[in-house]
Amino acid sequence: MTVIEARGLRKAFGTTIALDGVNLQVEEGHILGLIGPNGAGKSTALNAVLGLTRYQGELKVLGRDPWSERDQLMCDVCFIADVAVLPRWLRVWQALDYVAGVHPRFDRAKAEGFLDRTTIRRTSKVRELSKGMVAQLHLALVMAIDAKLLVLDEPTLGLDILYRKQFYDSLLNDYYDRSRTIVVTTHQVEEVQQVLTDLMFIDRGRIVFACSMEEFESRYLEVMVNPEHVAAARALKPIHERPALGRSILLFDLKADHHVERRQLAGLLSGFGDVRTPSIADLFVALLGNKPGNQSGEARSNDEGAAR
């Protein structure tokens, strides 16, 4: 079943184009990571999916038009837009009461079960909880809802490592099953790399790259090469090269060269150094970092240059 289907999605704020003809199809059971620099249009795309913003083009979420049917859609869709959106005056028991009151698919016992594993007290106000606890509370509410689609927009922003790890662990172990679909945007890509089933890069309102994680792992290779082998490795046409501690890291796209099989290339490359699957962040830099006018990409490569 197709959960999200977008065709030619456009959105402009004045003269700024946030979405420039986005085509998107998310199938049931997938965990899609939407990765992009700040202002790339990630949040706008998610807001359109959630019926929070108007758009041009075609968009169907679970077969509904999110803009005109937001309230019905929210029976089957959950989202955590930012950890800060729970109102500060709300008490934990009030949050449970309210969601239980208005949501037909909320399993209160389940939410209580999640909360019992934390140190959150029912009588606390949201303003009295730490940022990590607010995220736990929000996640407990959301995970107790039997939804078909979960949208996470920077869900772990500002959380410490422990909470971030816990967040994705609970999501995978206690929530995700093959019938649920998750769309997540984040800047902390290394944390979601093992979680995702699909990957999508968005830049300046356009989807510039999309593949499944299986494809990602079989298609891209990275090797760290000592200076004496760099010329030989370069002959194999890497799509990106970056310096690291006196050596070079070369990134290869197997699709770019159909003559060479993965095993063959891996064999060739292993003569130069350790071969591994690149991180999403490295591929992101390789694909988007060198484009003119992409400031955040340039800043990243400059940073790495400086680190050397």
Add this chain to the structure above:
Amino acid sequence: MNPQSNPMPESPRDPQITDSRGIAPAAMSATRPMYWSVRRELWENRSIYIAPLAAGVVYLLGFMISLIWLPRSMRELAAQHPVNQQVALAMPYSHAAMLLMVIAFIVGVFYSLDALHGERRDRSILFWKSLPVSDLTTVLSKASIPLVVLPLVVFAITVPLQLIMRLLATAVLSLGGGGASTLWTQLPLFQLELVLLYSLTVISLWHAPLYGWLLLVSGWARRAPFLWAVLPPLVIGVFERIAFHTSYFGSLMHERLGGFAAVAFDLKDKNGVTLDPHFIPLSQLAPGRFLSSPGLWVGLIVAAALLAAAVRLRRYREPI
């Protein structure tokens, strides 16, 4: 911010008890989101009942002190005409009701101005919108606070307050001076309560467009909703005065704020004598005239239009 170190300022209700009516998911009725949305407003805005309650308590304390002079003033009253007696006797009771109504009006105005603004300011609108509650339900639940909940709160506080006042006055009069029976014969039980109920209904219906306007502005303004709500009508009034030397707009506003009294009550008795508004006999209520007055219906249509605009606006609004 460690919650463990924060002692809880008030005793909470047990969440288990509140949910004991838990309904099976399939049996979710249309009124349930409405009910919980109103509850939600009361959780957030406790001034809705605390402010009138506090005013009632303060008034009662003042009344208890004033009881010292009650026997003397009863003796002075005995010489007066029965109508004047009634007015003088009813004075403290109607003052209590008026005080609470004024408090409720102020609370209602400030509540309405914040209702659709605060949720955008603190970004919690994103949380509320993540739940299956329509914008219509949300706006109606917010409109119901000044239009239904606050009048009910005033009624629920005023009636026992007036009863306690009556009993205290009776006790004082029985202990010294006499005249307790005059109090009960001149001010029959239920008379004040009925007039109060009628007045609250009338005022709520008459002021509906006012609250509709405030809610619309609170959903629209990015900042300073109070100024946006108050200044434009003021500017229009001043402009009309300067440009055309007329004040239709001003009198329209004045009519909307206080015009209900002249429509809903017969403030002249059958001899054409103007009655004191502190004591309005049941015979002087004019529900028929009120219900057939164009002012009421035009006002309600305007209120419905303003609320519809607020519902539409909430769909487009994002956090500020």
